Amino acid sequence: MRLSTRIALGAALLVPLLVVAAGLLLLPLVNADLHRRQDSRLNDRAAAVLPSARALLAADSKGRPKAEQNQQRKVMDAALDAGVRVAASDGTLLLVAGAQPDDPQLLPTTPGQAVTLRQNAEDLRVLAVNVNSGAATGTLWVLAPADEPSEELRAVRRRVLLVALVAAPLSGLVAFGLAERATLPLRRLGRRAAALDPRTGHAVFAHARTGTAEVDELSGAIALLLSRYEEQAGRTAQALDTARAFSSSASHELRTPLMSLRTNLDVLAAHPDLPADERAEVVGELQQDHARMLDLLSALSTLARGDLVEVSAFGPVDLAELVAAAVAEARRRHPEAVFQVELPSETRVFGWEAGLRILLANLLGNAAVHGTGSPAGSPAGSPADSSTGSAPAAVDVRLRVEGGTARLTVDDRGPGIPPEERAAVFHRFHRRRDSPGSGLGLTLVAQQAALHRGSVVAADRPDGRGCRLEVRLPLLRPDTPTVQLPAVRDWLNGDERH
Structure with missing residues (x-):
C-alpha cells in the first residue's frame, strides 16, 4: 500500500475519532452551560415572585383571607410557566401551582442552590428561596422541567455524529492530496535511485x-x-591488483632461484657418489636459493601490506623508542656490526607502527650489510645483500628534531652509492649483480616514507667515505592528528608516482 493511501486511511479513521472525542469532552460543558442558563431563569423567576410571596406570607400571618387570595393570584401571574410552592415556617402550604414533584419530601431546603429532582414522570429543576416578611418566615420553591437541557444535549450529540460522518471522507481526501504532494520528492528520488548504475x-x-x-x-x-x-569497490580493485602484482612479481623473480634449485637437486639425484666437498658446495647453493626465496616472498608480502594499509592503522608513535628497539634488534641480527646511536628523549609522529618498524629494520639491515669496505662504486642493495669487505660495519644512527620534522640519518663506512644510481636504489629489484638479496629492502623504506608523507634520500657520508640514508617524517601535530595516504599506491607494480 502506498504511503499516501496509508496516510489518507489513517486520517479518515483518526479525524472522526477526534471529533467524537471532542464531542464527549464538549457535552459535559454544554450540559453545565444549559443548567447555568436554566438556573439563571429560575433565579429571575424567583426574584419576580418573591415580593408577592412575602405579601402572601404576611397576609396569612395576619389572618386576612381576601388579601391572601389576592397575593396568590399575583404569585401565579409572576411565576408564568414555572411551578411555584410557598410554605410557612411551620410547614403550612400557602400556595401550590404548576409542575410539582411526586414526593414533596425531596424538595431542597438549602436556599439559593438549584438541584434536579429525578422522578418517573418528569425531571424537575428546583430552586429554594427563603421568604422573610417581618415576624413571618417561610420558603419559596420555583420549579421548571429539566427536559429542555436534555433535548439540547441530544441535538448536540446528533450534530457531533454528523460532523464525524462527514469528516471521515473529507479528511481522507484532503490527507491523500497533501500526502501525494508531500511524497512527490520521495517518489522522484526513488525513480532516480532505481535508474542509478x-x-x-x-x-x-x-x-x-x-x-x-x-x-x-x-x-x-x-x-x-x-x-x-x-570506496570499497576501489579497495577491492586495489587488493585484486596487488594480488595480481604479487603473483606476477613472485613468479618472475622466483623463476631463477627455482631453476637453480632444480638444477642442484638434479645434480644430487644424478650423482649420489658426489665427493663431499662438491656435495657441500651444492647444498650451500641450495640453502642460499632457499633463503633468497624466503626473503623475496617476505619482502613482497610486506610491500603488499603497505599498498593496502588503511588510515585506521595509524596513530601516535614515539619514533625515538622505535629506533632504539630497531637498533637492539639489528645488533642481535648483525653481531659483527658496530652501531653508534644518538637519540632524543622523545620524538612523536603520527604513523603506522608496523610500517615504521619495517622502515627502520631495512635501513639498519642495509647499513649493516653494506657498511663494510667494498669495491668503490658498488651500489647498495637490500638487507639481504652482501659485500666482500673484511672490516666490520660501522653504523651511526642519529635522530633529531628540526622544526616540524623528525630527521633520521643512518651513516655507514661502506663503498657508498654513485650519484647516478641514488634514485634507482629505491626501485623494485634493484641490486648488484652478485647480490643474493631480493632488491626490495630500500623499496620498502621508500614506500613507508611515502605512506607517512615523508621522504628518503641517499647521499655521501658528510665526514668521509661511505653512504648516508636520510629519512624525514612530519612530527605529530595535536591539532591535526591524522595522515592522508598517497592517492597512488602501487609499489608492487613498480608505479613511481608516489
Missing part, C-alpha cells in the same frame, strides 16, 4: 535540495552509501 559512482547522484528534510536526509544517505560503495 552503481558503477558510475556517487558523483552522478547530485542532489538538489527539495526543502523536505526527510527527503534531503535520505538523498544524502544514498549518496553517502554510494560513496562508501565506490
Whole structure:
C-alpha cells in the first residue's frame, strides 16, 4: 500500500475519532452551560415572585383571607410557566401551582442552590428561596422541567455524529492530496535511485535540495552509501591488483632461484657418489636459493601490506623508542656490526607502527650489510645483500628534531652509492649483480616514507667515505592528528608516482 493511501486511511479513521472525542469532552460543558442558563431563569423567576410571596406570607400571618387570595393570584401571574410552592415556617402550604414533584419530601431546603429532582414522570429543576416578611418566615420553591437541557444535549450529540460522518471522507481526501504532494520528492528520488548504475559512482547522484528534510536526509544517505560503495569497490580493485602484482612479481623473480634449485637437486639425484666437498658446495647453493626465496616472498608480502594499509592503522608513535628497539634488534641480527646511536628523549609522529618498524629494520639491515669496505662504486642493495669487505660495519644512527620534522640519518663506512644510481636504489629489484638479496629492502623504506608523507634520500657520508640514508617524517601535530595516504599506491607494480 502506498504511503499516501496509508496516510489518507489513517486520517479518515483518526479525524472522526477526534471529533467524537471532542464531542464527549464538549457535552459535559454544554450540559453545565444549559443548567447555568436554566438556573439563571429560575433565579429571575424567583426574584419576580418573591415580593408577592412575602405579601402572601404576611397576609396569612395576619389572618386576612381576601388579601391572601389576592397575593396568590399575583404569585401565579409572576411565576408564568414555572411551578411555584410557598410554605410557612411551620410547614403550612400557602400556595401550590404548576409542575410539582411526586414526593414533596425531596424538595431542597438549602436556599439559593438549584438541584434536579429525578422522578418517573418528569425531571424537575428546583430552586429554594427563603421568604422573610417581618415576624413571618417561610420558603419559596420555583420549579421548571429539566427536559429542555436534555433535548439540547441530544441535538448536540446528533450534530457531533454528523460532523464525524462527514469528516471521515473529507479528511481522507484532503490527507491523500497533501500526502501525494508531500511524497512527490520521495517518489522522484526513488525513480532516480532505481535508474542509478552503481558503477558510475556517487558523483552522478547530485542532489538538489527539495526543502523536505526527510527527503534531503535520505538523498544524502544514498549518496553517502554510494560513496562508501565506490570506496570499497576501489579497495577491492586495489587488493585484486596487488594480488595480481604479487603473483606476477613472485613468479618472475622466483623463476631463477627455482631453476637453480632444480638444477642442484638434479645434480644430487644424478650423482649420489658426489665427493663431499662438491656435495657441500651444492647444498650451500641450495640453502642460499632457499633463503633468497624466503626473503623475496617476505619482502613482497610486506610491500603488499603497505599498498593496502588503511588510515585506521595509524596513530601516535614515539619514533625515538622505535629506533632504539630497531637498533637492539639489528645488533642481535648483525653481531659483527658496530652501531653508534644518538637519540632524543622523545620524538612523536603520527604513523603506522608496523610500517615504521619495517622502515627502520631495512635501513639498519642495509647499513649493516653494506657498511663494510667494498669495491668503490658498488651500489647498495637490500638487507639481504652482501659485500666482500673484511672490516666490520660501522653504523651511526642519529635522530633529531628540526622544526616540524623528525630527521633520521643512518651513516655507514661502506663503498657508498654513485650519484647516478641514488634514485634507482629505491626501485623494485634493484641490486648488484652478485647480490643474493631480493632488491626490495630500500623499496620498502621508500614506500613507508611515502605512506607517512615523508621522504628518503641517499647521499655521501658528510665526514668521509661511505653512504648516508636520510629519512624525514612530519612530527605529530595535536591539532591535526591524522595522515592522508598517497592517492597512488602501487609499489608492487613498480608505479613511481608516489
